[in-house]
Amino acid sequence: MRFSEKISAAAQTNNSWLCVGLDPDIGKLPDHLKSDPGAILKFNKAIIDATADLVCAYKPNSAFYESLGRDGWSVLFETIKAVPDYIPVILDFKRGDIGNTAAMYAKSAYEILGVDAVTVSPYMGNDSIKPFTDYADKGVFVLCLTSNPSAVEIQKQLLSKENDDISDPSMVYHHMAGLALKWNRNKNIGLVVGATSPDELKEIRDIIDDDMPILIPGIGAQGGDLEQSIANGSNSNGQMAIINIARGVIYADYSERFAEKAREAAQNYQQNIAKFSGKKR
Numbered sequence: 001m002r003f004s005e006k007i008s009a010a011a012q013t014n015n016s017w018l019c020v021g022l023d024p025d026i027g028k029l030p031d032h033l034k035s036d037p038g039a040i041l042k043f044n045k046a047i048i049d050a051t052a053d054l055v056c057a058y059k060p061n062s063a064f065y066e067s068l069g070r071d072g073w074s075v076l077f078e079t080i081k082a083v084p085d086y087i088p089v090i091l092d093f094k095r096g097d098i099g100n101t102a103a104m105y106a107k108s109a110y111e112i113l114g115v116d117a118v119t120v121s122p123y124m125g126n127d128s129i130k131p132f133t134d135y136a137d138k139g140v141f142v143l144c145l146t147s148n149p150s151a152v153e154i155q156k157q158l159l160s161k162e163n164d165d166i167s168d169p170s171m172v173y174h175h176m177a178g179l180a181l182k183w184n185r186n187k188n189i190g191l192v193v194g195a196t197s198p199d200e201l202k203e204i205r206d207i208i209d210d211d212m213p214i215l216i217p218g219i220g221a222q223g224g225d226l227e228q229s230i231a232n233g234s235n236s237n238g239q240m241a242i243i244n245i246a247r248g249v250i251y252a253d254y255s256e257r258f259a260e261k262a263r264e265a266a267q268n269y270q271q272n273i274a275k276f277s278g279k280k281r
Contacts (some may be wrong), residue, residue, distance in 0.1 A: 003116050003139030003153025004087045006212065007242070011056040013086065016270045017230075017239065017277065019215070020051055021092070021246025022060040022079060027044055028251055030258045033172035036057055040068065044079045046259040047250050051266040052084050057116075058213075059244055060091040074136050080113055084232025088116035090215070094143065096121030096126070096128045103131040110135050117141060119192055122176060136186040139213075140267055143179070144204060145173040147218030156200075173200060177207040190242075193233065202232035210235040213242055226269070230276040238277035 001009075011017050024040045029139065033039040048058065065076035077195030080089050091113065096104040109118045115141025120132055134141045145155050154174045173193075179191050193201050195218035205214065214233045218224035225242065234241035249269070 002137045003088060004115060004211065004213070005057055007084070007139070008239070010087050011239070012150050014053055014055060014270070014276055016054055017055040017242055017273050018054050018055050018266060018270045019059050019244040020047065020055050020249050020266060021217075021241045021244050022047065022058055022250070023064045023246045024250065025064065028254075028255060030254050032256055039254070040065075041075050041078055043250075043258075045082045046074075048082050049086075050077075050259040050263040051249065053186065054085060054263070054266045054270045055087060057084050057088045057090050057242060057248075059090040059092050061246075063092060077113060079117060082259060088139070089114075090117040090119070090139065091115040092119045093186075094119050095122050096124050098124065099127045106131045106135060117190075118227050119143065122179070129183060133183065133186050133188055136188060139188055141190045141213075141215045142176070142180050142183075142193040144176045145182050145193045145197055145200055147196040147222050147224065147275060151194070162231070173204065174207065177204045179213070181208055183217050184212065187211065192217070194218040194222070194228040194232075195226075195243075196222055198225060198228040198232050201229065205233055205235070205275065210237070210240070213240045215242045215244060217244040217246075219243060220245055226272055227276045230273060234277060241277075243273055 012206055022044050024043050029043055033043055060076060060079055065072035068075060083089050091109050109115050119141045120129055122129055122142050138236055157172050159170050180191055183189060190213035192215045193204050195216050216229050216233050219226050230241050249262050249265045252265035
């Protein structure tokens, strides 16, 4: 099954465009887990068990596992295995390198870990992205406009008319959205656009087509607005805006009831996403 089909099916089954970020920090885990050598995996499995009927995807960020040392790879692998088969896993690792190196990154993600999609950095151009998009049944989310404060230093820089054919005037993120359309020969590319730039999110959605998903981080702790993100990021059917929430769900509570509270937080997001998506339609 292609990634686009899998995430659409999961979204329909669970009536949800919520993606939960599995970014566990040992220092933020409930106290009763901190001394447990298997704490991270137990925490992740509890979150997954509590929220699996409320999401369209899970998104582990590889940095939180790499930082665990030699055991981190195993924890990540077991976390991915714990996700129900019908729910896609998006590995957030923002890779971007020359072709032969990118091919090894793609192999490690898709063939070894078995994830359904990845995030990538397009700074080095199409030859750093193509090894990922060549896996036609897998998803590739290209960084377009991120939610960090310093994004303006590159992504919001104005391009000269000679270098751009998207709009006039045009910024780097406009050009990136246009390039993603050109690169999307296998119809498996999506974009990453932060919720902290709602007006720009609408501009990007207007550039790309209805079938291209947008992964939207930055809601909650980073200050993005949920309703605006759905209105501006979803397609004409109120779909394809994948709302990523990590801290707002997994750290909803620090007691032994953490999984129960995570479910309550996820359910609140799921219901609001459905409500706002309905307004879009």
